[in-house]
Amino acid sequence: MKVAILGVGTTKFGENWDKNLRQLAIEAGTKAIMDAGIRGRDLNAIYVGNMSAGRFVGQEHVAAMVSGELGLSIPASRIEGACASGGLALRQGLFSILSGQHDIVLVGGAEKMTDLMTDGVTSSLMGAGDQEWEAYYGVTFPSLYAMIARRHMFEFGTTREQMAKVAVKNHHNGSLNPIAQFRKEITIKQVLDSPMVADPLTLFDCSPITDGAATLILCKEELAKKYTDNPVYIIGSGQASDTLALHDRRSLTTLDATVKASKEAYRQAGITVKDIDLAEVHDCFTIGEIIATEDLGFCKKGEGGKLLDEGATEIGGRIPVNTSGGLKAVGHPVGATGVKQAVEIVLQLRGQADKRQLKDAKIGLTHNVGGSGATAVVHIFSR
């Protein structure tokens, strides 16, 4: 399996007070179209990852909004899988090319979150959990991940300092990324001393509320060289599901959906985890990155904290994770995140990641999670 990525584009991520959802989507979309060196009329279809525009800004029918703004009458579909919406949109775009139906498609992700007050955002995000059996009782996403964190500490001895190291590392990487919401370095002490959101997770363990959009232009392999000398290819794609509610899962400390999705992606790509040079993983909360590195096979189960102690996931480490700054520092406009992760891998594989650039990266991975782990999608990219 091989599909080319011709172009990428993102908006600045953050509190984009002056921009609405359609401006964000169009800004990222036009950047990607220009980067790809195509014309809008070359596009055959549009796939938009968006979790909850209906609740965040009262707008459904988001894909038609995007195609309309672009002045195109091609098929446009919105894909929803909570915070994995972007990764799922990428997968649908990929399939539309592999099926032979389309030659060039636009895959976008967009979310406008700051038009709601914080309690409204908290409630809307809980739509990614079980509304009747989790949200009803006042459970929030930070508290779901806090329960995962507490259990990981209990089972494996993971420490608060190790979780804080995820935030410190990702803020450092974010400080090197011009699109990041947070561009300041922080310390372990600042993470531990920041206000408690859901014990044991503090404010700096949590990804922020963010506006942003990201876009990829995908193209059939055979056509790619017509447009670019420098294509990046998608060579593996895996997706899996688990129960909607966290309490129904086999384990609180493994996301089985991640394990399953990554195995399928590795198999399709014909590689093993040892071949991965960098990864963008779903660090919506610091514990999320620790568990992801274990479930993707970067280390043994329970040793995600140790991986941080060793510095293995830093830029220049054995397996750099979230060179962009991750959800933690770049921000987490939920439906855009999965696409933004792919943009970072493309920039790294093209050698365009500027101050974050890794030496000689050939194979990258993205890992995008919906809810507390009910959806996971993994993609593998190569030069």
Next chain:
Amino acid sequence: MGHESSVPLFWRLIKSRYQLIGTKCKTCGNVFYPPKYLCPVCRKEGKLEDIKLKKTGKIISFSIVRSAPSGFEKEVPYPVAIIELDDGPRLTSQIVDWKEEDLKIGSRVEACFRRIYTDGEEGIINYGLKFRPV
């Protein structure tokens, strides 16, 4: 939540939410709570029936919510937990009547009937089961 929803949204789950009635599959013997509408183990071969569960269990994990969703703003800080019932299934709820030493993985708890939240200014008052230390 926070909207003024119609009554059946809440009414149809009263039996399960108030009385801890789950489902048991006669084919595989698995007990489910929250109740299932299809046995996820046996699917077509499954045969579900209601089962009233014992109201005791233990804490599997917990947190304390300090940044609340709409409708719970006045409740913070409040502990939430994943609880494993003695009959097997796990559920999510709040812990009430607690002292700090009660919040531990493995602590014994029992269900008690409580107000959960009010649906908007003039909306329905929603009840259900929270858990208290025993």
